[in-house]
Amino acid sequence: MFVWNADDLNADQVKAIEQPGSVFLTACPGSGKTRTLTYKIARELSLLTSDKQRIVAITYTHRAADEIQERIEQLGVDTSQLWIGTIHSFCLEWILRPYAIYHPELKNGFRVINAHDTERAHELLCSEHGGGLRTFDCGHYFTSAGHVIACPDWKRAKVEALLQQYWAELRANRQVDFEMILDYAYQLVRDIPSISVLLGSIFATVLVDEYQDTKEIQYAILGAILKASGGKAKAFIVGDPNQAIYGSLGGYAITPAAFSALSGVSFTEMDLTVNYRSSDRIVTYFENFNQLTSKISAGGKYKSFASAISYDSSTNRTALVDEVVRLIRYNVESMGIVPREVCIVGPQWLPLAGMTRQLVAALPDYSFSGPGMVPFARDIDNFWYKLSRIILTEASPQLYIRRSRWAGEVIAALDLAGINTASITRKSLLRASNTTTSAETDGLKYLLECFDAFFDALGIDRTSSPMLVEHYEAFVEGSQRRIERLIADGATAIAEVAMFRKVFDEKTGITVSTIHGVKGAEFEAVIAFGLLEGMVPHFNEDDKIAAANKLLYVICSRAKKNLHLISEVGRRRGQNNVYQPTDILLACTFGYDQIP
Numbered sequence: 001m002f003v004w005n006a007d008d009l010n011a012d013q014v015k016a017i018e019q020p021g022s023v024f025l026t027a028c029p030g031s032g033k034t035r036t037l038t039y040k041i042a043r044e045l046s047l048l049t050s051d052k053q054r055i056v057a058i059t060y061t062h063r064a065a066d067e068i069q070e071r072i073e074q075l076g077v078d079t080s081q082l083w084i085g086t087i088h089s090f091c092l093e094w095i096l097r098p099y100a101i102y103h104p105e106l107k108n109g110f111r112v113i114n115a116h117d118t119e120r121a122h123e124l125l126c127s128e129h130g131g132g133l134r135t136f137d138c139g140h141y142f143t144s145a146g147h148v149i150a151c152p153d154w155k156r157a158k159v160e161a162l163l164q165q166y167w168a169e170l171r172a173n174r175q176v177d178f179e180m181i182l183d184y185a186y187q188l189v190r191d192i193p194s195i196s197v198l199l200g201s202i203f204a205t206v207l208v209d210e211y212q213d214t215k216e217i218q219y220a221i222l223g224a225i226l227k228a229s230g231g232k233a234k235a236f237i238v239g240d241p242n243q244a245i246y247g248s249l250g251g252y253a254i255t256p257a258a259f260s261a262l263s264g265v266s267f268t269e270m271d272l273t274v275n276y277r278s279s280d281r282i283v284t285y286f287e288n289f290n291q292l293t294s295k296i297s298a299g300g301k302y303k304s305f306a307s308a309i310s311y312d313s314s315t316n317r318t319a320l321v322d323e324v325v326r327l328i329r330y331n332v333e334s335m336g337i338v339p340r341e342v343c344i345v346g347p348q349w350l351p352l353a354g355m356t357r358q359l360v361a362a363l364p365d366y367s368f369s370g371p372g373m374v375p376f377a378r379d380i381d382n383f384w385y386k387l388s389r390i391i392l393t394e395a396s397p398q399l400y401i402r403r404s405r406w407a408g409e410v411i412a413a414l415d416l417a418g419i420n421t422a423s424i425t426r427k428s429l430l431r432a433s434n435t436t437t438s439a440e441t442d443g444l445k446y447l448l449e450c451f452d453a454f455f456d457a458l459g460i461d462r463t464s465s466p467m468l469v470e471h472y473e474a475f476v477e478g479s480q481r482r483i484e485r486l487i488a489d490g491a492t493a494i495a496e497v498a499m500f501r502k503v504f505d506e507k508t509g510i511t512v513s514t515i516h517g518v519k520g521a522e523f524e525a526v527i528a529f530g531l532l533e534g535m536v537p538h539f540n541e542d543d544k545i546a547a548a549n550k551l552l553y554v555i556c557s558r559a560k561k562n563l564h565l566i567s568e569v570g571r572r573r574g575q576n577n578v579y580q581p582t583d584i585l586l587a588c589t590f591g592y593d594q595i596p
């Protein structure tokens with residue numbers, strides 16, 4: 001059985017991992033949810049008694065899935081019976097692809113379009129439909145009872161008409177977007193009970209990370225599978241209701257009782273309340289935005305750190321970049337924090353790509369990763385994206401586990417594309433990739449030359465598979481479009497191969513991210529701006545106070561040492577107004593520090 005070092009886990013984490021049956025674990029920020037989940041998966045893998053069984057873990061992002069799987073492999077546990085990935089990948093791999101023939105709209109084949117294609121289609125339809133519709137008005141999600149449109153009431157009829165046209169166009173092109181993946185998966189599970197019965201008999205344990213951002217339709221799909229297992233499949237559900245920041249897109253923290261009723265599983269409820277990430281002062285501060293009664297205590301190595309926490313509601317938006325630069329210098333140059341431990345966070349409604357580029361220009365000695373720095377769509381389902389990850393990374397011992405897994409994914413995608421992969425192993429695939437090269441300095445041309453050389457090395461004709469051809473066109477067209485847009489926005493060097501490589505580099509520089517993008521991450525210093533009513537919370541939110549609390553809770557709990565909050569002055573809102581600071585932040589009394 002899998003054993004761990006005594007100091008890897010605390011007593012509550014061990015209790016949750018060793019608890020027999022199903023567990024519903026509510027845990028505060030920095031309490032080691034990821035670590036607990038990782039060790040739980042490792043333990044469950046080691047307890048499997050049949051090679052037919054699978055452990056299934058649903059994570060919120062591909063990055064989290066990669067990190068957890070790598071960690072388990074480093075712990076020396078065989079992951080061949082683990083399936084880990086996002087709910088969308090889960091639905092695609094376990095439900096849509098194997099059972100597409102049972103759905104009239106999928107049975108003739110389908111292609112998944114990425115978030116950028118969706119946004120572009122919405123953009124075009126908005127300009128066609130007029131009436132002041134904007135892309136963000138098109139936000140919608142499916143539930144087991146139909147679709148929900150997230151925009152204000154007065155626009156709903158127009159958005160409904162727009163979406164009906166959008167879906168009709170996708171159906172005509174045999175395309176499926178991310179939301180439709182969930183809807184189709186739900187329909188298949190609902191209409192063909194044998195799918196759940198089969199999956200329920202294979203899955204020994206189903207683990208769900210970040211349940212607080214899970215949608216009703218996702219709970220319904222997983223619930224149906226667990227129920228069909230007749231009590232054989234266990235569940236391990238982990239999350240933090242305080243960090244539920246996808247409410248406007250249908251995410252919510254289900255109660256253990258409600259999920260029990262849905263899945264037929266009876267849970268032992270447990271919690272984790274020690275924060276290993278942040279100082280006492282940071283924990284005390286983010287507790288201001290805690291909406292639950294649980295008390296959190298700091299227990300990690302920075303517990304006693306004398307954190308600087310500042311709040312600035314006077315910097316004008318025209319001086320914002322200078323102020324952020326000043327705070328970066330303070331943290332890196334005066335406090336000795338390394339740049340990769342600094343994160344700049346803003347609401348997704350602001351042009352963060354512009355902020356990243358201005359910081360790049362103002363601090364030429366620093367490196368940054370952020371939006372507007374990625375020249376191609378991170379379309380995880382696209383074959384050529386999968387292959388790019390291997391081509392653009394170095395063959396180094398540190399990256400071996402990761403690249404080997406990516407190679408496995410490329411082989412699986414080749415299989416799916418109808419290519420005979422009997423003679424291809426992960427090793428031979430990596431060898432073929434490591435020998436392909438090109439002298440091109442233009443990133444896209446470089447990749448395309450490497451693709452050809454790679455397929456030559458494997459002795460495969462890449463035009464022999466319609467799927468590969470379709471994915472190739474989507475990848476090239478999407479990347480060209482993206483590069484053109486980024487260059488027009490001022491990212492002049494974006495097309496260079498060095499920028500392509502940077503996408504998969506280990507994090508070395510300062511991170512610029514949306515608030516939603518830093519979920520699950522941690523940094524020594526966090527600098528957040530755009531903390532303005534109408535953005536944090538967004539004006540579309542129903543319960544603005546709750547939404548603002550959760551966003552601030554997530555932002556502030558990312559910080560290990562220092563935290564700087566900015567509600568800049570003078571950001572225009574419509575024709576005649578300017579944004580005001582987030583109400584609950586302004587109302588929060590705290591002994592803030594002045595940053596010299």
Ligand SMILES: Nc1ncnc2c1ncn2[C@@H]1O[C@H](COP(=O)(O)OP(=O)(O)OP(=O)(O)O)[C@@H](O)[C@H]1O
Binds near residue numbers: 007027031033519
């Ligand atoms: N038992 C432990 N002892 C020491 N450090 C720990 C322990 N458990 C977790 N940690 C550390 O605490 C930090 C936070 O852990 P982790 O990222 O898993 O938290 P989390 O609960 O997922 O946080 P969040 O919900 O805020 O994203 C990490 O740096 C992790 O290595």
